């Protein structure tokens with residue numbers, strides 16, 4: 656029921672102010688097959704965008720959450736963008752899937768280039784692909800650490816780079832949103848591994864520097880730093896230590912966990928003209944994280 660209470664009742668309200676519209680925009684969402692990335696992708700579709708999801712697994716199954724969102728985009732949401740060009744060939748596909756590991760710079764460049772070519776434009780990115788690995792700090796190996804930083808930092812950097820290169824090549828402005836975490840600025844004892852927290856701190860600084868680098872091209876770069884969200888990533892952490900399910904809500908002022916739906920508005924805001932003078936900033940959405 657909490658989830659229902661938090662889910663926006665009328666998604667059309669995002670169109671109340673025209674500057675929130677993403678009509679005709681083409682946005683890439685890495686980690687868009689599930690979790691936060693998929694939920695944000697759906698919000699962008701509702702705001703009028705065509706979305707290309709990147710993820711590392713094979714095409715999502717017909718009964719997956721991704722397939723349901725793609726079908727909704729084809730049917731219920733299709734009327735909003737009737738008659739516009741879309742990369743789906745028949746004009747009806749508005750959510751596309753591409754398999755790629757974000758650590759693969761060459762493959763990313765190729766896929767992002769082909770998306771921009773096919774759509775004739777590229778307007779935005781949400782970099783949500785990320786991993787978590789919980790191992791004691793005393794047990795962590797160099798390979799574990801390289802993997803964590805490889806996906807959460809280098810993967811995010813390379814995805815942003817591939818997108819910015821296309822925008823600059825096309826003389827297009829754009830907005831990039833990198834998903835950080837409140838764990839990038841707070842320390843967790845015995846909860847989440849230090850390498851994850853270090854990777855998320857790096858994302859914040861990466862975004863600020865990329866914002867400075869690419870600002871002259873009209874490319875904005877911001878981060879969203881979420882608190883604990885109920886997704887498959889946290890489900891694994893709850894499974895490992897069930898008491899966390901009860902304890903974690905105490906870590907914020909609202910005394911509850913959050914749901915991916917609660918980050919929809921932030922994604923639309925940061926990708927749209929509603930945030931046109933905002934860059935190098937962090938939008939922290941963590942229920943008012945505070946000490947236990």
Ligand code: NDP
Pocket residue numbers: 685686687688689690691692709710711712755756757758782783784785786806810834835836837880881882883884885886887888889
């Ligand atoms: P999920 O694990 O549910 O989703 C992450 C997605 O990223 C998965 O589909 C995963 O694919 C994909 N992915 C992972 N590695 C790669 C890779 N190398 N290349 C391409 N895709 C990859 O996580 P969440 O939705 O919870 O997290 C999304 C983002 O939000 C992450 O950056 C996370 O760190 C951040 N975040 C999450 C919080 C939470 O409480 N859940 C809190 C704060 C931040 P696969 O299915 O193969 O794993």
